[in-house]
Amino acid sequence: MNEQDIERAAVELGSDVQIDVERVARRVVAELRTTAVPAVWWRKASVLRVAAAVAILVTGGVLVDRIAENSAEGAAAFPLPVGLEELSTTGLNEVLDSLDLFTPASELTPASLNDFDEEQLRELLIEMEG
Amino acid sequence: MPATGESRSDSSLIEAWRDGDEGAATELVRRHAEPLARFLGAAGAGEDVEDLVQETFLRAFRRIETFKGVSSFRTWLMTIGSNLLKDSWRRRSRRPEVSLEERDIVDEAGDPQDKAVAGDTAARIGVFVQTLPRMQRDVFLLRAQQGIEYEEIARALGTTAGAARVHYHHAIKRLKALLD
Numbered sequence: 001m002n003e004q005d006i007e008r009a010a011v012e013l014g015s016d017v018q019i020d021v022e023r024v025a026r027r028v029v030a031e032l033r034t035t036a037v038p039a040v041w042w043r044k045a046s047v048l049r050v051a052a053a054v055a056i057l058v059t060g061g062v063l064v065d066r067i068a069e070n071s072a073e074g075a076a077a078f079p080l081p082v083g084l085e086e087l088s089t090t091g092l093n094e095v096l097d098s099l100d101l102f103t104p105a106s107e108l109t110p111a112s113l114n115d116f117d118e119e120q121l122r123e124l125l126i127e128m129e130g
Numbered sequence: 131m132p133a134t135g136e137s138r139s140d141s142s143l144i145e146a147w148r149d150g151d152e153g154a155a156t157e158l159v160r161r162h163a164e165p166l167a168r169f170l171g172a173a174g175a176g177e178d179v180e181d182l183v184q185e186t187f188l189r190a191f192r193r194i195e196t197f198k199g200v201s202s203f204r205t206w207l208m209t210i211g212s213n214l215l216k217d218s219w220r221r222r223s224r225r226p227e228v229s230l231e232e233r234d235i236v237d238e239a240g241d242p243q244d245k246a247v248a249g250d251t252a253a254r255i256g257v258f259v260q261t262l263p264r265m266q267r268d269v270f271l272l273r274a275q276q277g278i279e280y281e282e283i284a285r286a287l288g289t290t291a292g293a294a295r296v297h298y299h300h301a302i303k304r305l306k307a308l309l310d
Contacts, residue, residue: 001251001309003302009252010274013259017171019180025159028187029152035192 092121140203148194159187162204165276170211172271174260178218186211201286205278209286212268251309258308262301269294270301 087095093114116124138146138157146154167175167183175182189210190197197206259267268287272278273294280291280298287294 001306003306005251006255006302006305006309007274009255010259010270011277012252013256013271013275014168014170014172017167017175017179019163019167019183021160021163024163024180024184024187025156027184028159028191029156031184031188032152032155032191 087122089118089121092118092125095125141199144194144197144203147191155187155191158203162207163187165204166207166211169208169271169276170215172256172259172275173212173215173267175215175218182211182214182218185214189214201282202278205272205276205282205286208272208276209268212264216264254309255305258305259301261308262304265289266297266301266304269297270305273298 138154140158140161143154143158147158163183166186167179170182170186171179186207190203190207197203201209259270262270265287269283272283272286273280280294284291284294289297
């Protein structure tokens with residue numbers, strides 16, 4: 001017996017097997033109803049896609065909000081130089097002038113900045129630095 | 131107009147089943163149950179073949195998310211069925227004994243003398259196929275009985291087309307030796 005004979009015979013293998021296809025189908029469906037795994041809503045691809053999109057939007061929103069919050073805080077902080085003790089009276093006055101905090105000066109203080117001595121200016125700046 | 135069950139592709143029915151369509155599952159059973167039964171019967175399922183077919187579909191539908199479409203749905207079913215058959219034999223501790231007397235191949239056409247010879251040969255091949263190592267048996271049946279290409283067999287069984295050809299060659303060689 002050669003290979004072709006075996007292959008021809010192999011085509012017929014199992015041809016005597018008889019099953020009731022409709023009965024199998026009924027039993028399979030009935031059994032699946034008891035578990036119904038693929039029908040679970042969260043397994044559906046469309047639901048998963050929507051859930052993923054919502055998660056990305058929420059996370060993105062929170063991040064943007066926090067970044068905006070941090071930026072606002074950063075802008076409100078005074079960019080004061082470090083080491084104020086090292087500045088002269090003129091230097092301290094220049095810093096205060098550059099901050100433009102005393103305009104109009106009359107609303108904040110009755111005196112000109114020139115009326116403050118070095119110690120008072122230093123204390124004022126330190127207080128502002130917080 | 132929506133496609134009827136018979137005209138819909140397997141992938142369309144699988145997608146429908148994933149969405150919970152029982153009619154799609156029924157159609158897939160109708161479409162593939164008989165070839166699956168023939169495959170499992172030839173592999174040695176015996177009297178349990180209908181239960182095994184049923185269990186194969188149940189397992190396939192419950193794990194449908196693992197079907198990636200690298201092989202056809204039918205070929206995938208056959209690999210699941212083969213695994214279940216192996217498990218069934220393991221539970222019984224051994225393969226069932228098969229003999230030529232237990233096989234009854236009927237050929238209703240042709241010369242009575244040819245029928246006897248053909249029936250005898252087919253019966254003997256049927257018995258010997260069941261004695262092959264599992265990989266050889268599965269490759270042989272998928273190729274010779276089901277007519278599936280080596281590339282698809284390899285994808286379904288997680289091997290290469292070259293290795294599948296080698297398994298097939300060894301199966302033929304062994305069957306020839308047993309038949310001669």
